[in-house]
Amino acid sequence: MLTTYWRQLRSAQASVLLSFMTLTFFTGLGGALFIPTLSLFLTTEVHVEPFAVGLFYTFNAIGGIVFTQLVARYSDKYGQRKRIILICLLMGALNCLLFDWCRSYLILITIGIVLLGMGASAMPQSFALARDYKDQSKERSMMFTTIMRAQLSLAWVVGPAIAFALITAYGFHTLFLFGTAVYVLGFFITLLKLPDVAHQPSNVNSHEQSKKNRGDIYKLFVCSTLMWGCNSMYIISMPLYVSHQLHLPQELAGWMMGMAAALEIPIMLIAGYLTKYWKMRSLLIASGVAGTLFYLGMNWFDSPHMLLALQLGNAAFIGVLGGLGMIYFQELLPSQTGQATTLFTNSIYTGSVIAGACAGVIAQYLSYGAIFIVSGCFVALATLLLTQVKPI
Template sequence: MAQETTRRTPRLARALIPLGLLFLSVGISTALVGPFLSLFLSTEVDASPVMVAAFLVASPVASVLGSTVIGRFSDRRPIRRLLLIAGGTAGLIGTGLTAVVRDYWILLGLSVTAVAVAGSLFPQSFAYARQVLERDAPDKVALGISGLRTVFSLAWVAGPALAAVILGAGGFTWIYATAALMYGIAALIGLFWLDEVPAPAVPQRSAGDPVPLDELETPRWVLLLTAGAFTLMQAPLTLSVQAMPFFITDELHGRVNTAGLVLGLCAALEIPLMLALGALSTRVRLGRLLFAGALSGVAYYALIAVSTNIATLFGGQLLNAVFISAISGLGISYMQEMLPRHPGRATTLFSNSFPLGAMLAGPLLGISQQFGYRLAYVLCAFLCFAGLVVLLLVRRAR
């Protein structure tokens, strides 16, 4: 047993190191482009507000649909490494052409095709990591997934600041060229550094017949309700960030740059907390950690909804970081455990909850603009609580 563990450790390291670099590359590419997409469309492409809104809706919808199709296909055969290479190549093409193209309709076409395919890199990378961890370190799956999710968070901590520097030096051409370079690196890592992992073994029925490949281990209604619960809890992540600058200036009469300090503190706390929760998952059941994190989210948003000073915002970021770390870091493993033979489909179900939650946050922000930005955090608390209730009811029903 000791010799087997010794043999597994170097193989695991050889797989996780390139995966970490792949996550870093994909994270930086999305962090460079995402925060400035509306500005790019408005200033460089001269798109109208309606055209910008249509672009911002069509892009995540195409990404969700593309990732869903690829996720279903990825579990049928041992081709996940090829899908990672294809996703990196699609991102290279999409962002590379965006660096030089300024026609709205061509850019929209690229967004719903090449960039949408590149969106599958996130769930497929986690699905690949799940298979590697189950093969080489089955007792550390949640820890490994949380560690890789931390790398993605690190990329988002550095990415927007890096984008601001690049934007000042070379404009959006350099922004998208750098993103294309990152996607190209991701494709090369998959091509030269990753090995293909076999598809999960097909179990046998008691009569000896193999279980059909499309037969899910968890009822479909349970999966959909669980994904819906994560969507409800992911929506506050977007809504609270979008509302924060307005809440600080309009409700608390503070300075707008305080929002950056508050959000930066939360991001700094998320990274060690993701690792800590991942390590804790080896001793505490994943569901309990996830539910405790969701409760932290309810407490945080309720606290901000009644806050009257800036100090409360800073003090509440520990609760916020626990919530984000639990949902973003452990939620992936939670869904994957529900579909052990379909890691691609499971991870896609979870990852799709973020763009769907972001789409839900848009109209809620509009309502908050009409009735006060404090309402945004009341809505966040309600959404988080509703998601937690759905998770608990579904788990009890199972």
């Protein structure tokens, strides 16, 4: 499937698209190195209490929403996406250097949050630039956007393992220098290889279409937020559920996450291919059904083999949502590619903010298993709401 797609491209265009894929991997790797190790860094190096760690994550999510949305509005109005990506990658590199040098919580939660938010904007802007490039060449962007999204998933498969290995062997100093190098490499790939697509003012038809689809955008944002929020609740609670409530080996949680992440990538690519034959909404509804069954199954089964087998449902849920969700936003907002891509990203941030509070309350007053029942109900509700969104 991928070989056939790649052969259809001219060599010059293939080089540009390969550069987009590499940039997506590096921007994803920057986050995958940093976010999973942040709580450990704040606890062991900055010496703050658990409440301060949670507060930092909350501020980081809110900052990500604000800064990525501001950058998206500017890029949709004035263009210059390549220049914006370059600036954001520099901000990401500066953030790594700041965390390497500074141990002041106040500076990290202020200047650090600004640099983090700006650095995070590189990813949605790279997807928006890729969409503009494919639109300008009058070619279908569906499959390529899906392949780019798979690079992001791949970065999150290898990133946390690399991060913890570097910390264990060499400490945080080496980790942050490695992160700086990742952003700098991304900067030069963008500077030397990515096209500088001229800003195309929205035509009347696409602008009117975007206005007409506003209601559907709001519904899709709610659906995406609920679904990603349930995924965040799962990530927060699953290791504790496995070890504390089921009294199973802690290593099982790692195997479950690794298996789901590995399965997501081929499912994501298959979903992109199937859009030739089925509407995106139909595939997303099917993934919502898979997600509902997965979460309910997590509460129902307690066998290690069954918990591992259930990861196929988890991968189907997140693989299709992660691969097609962004494209769905872009199709509903054809005149505002940057904002459409950022809305998808911000639905993940918003879901994470909500998930932290919900997971804590449910686990405190009910149980870890109850989190999965609530998640199953939320995903079912989101899937029903999805049936009311304009089919594409």
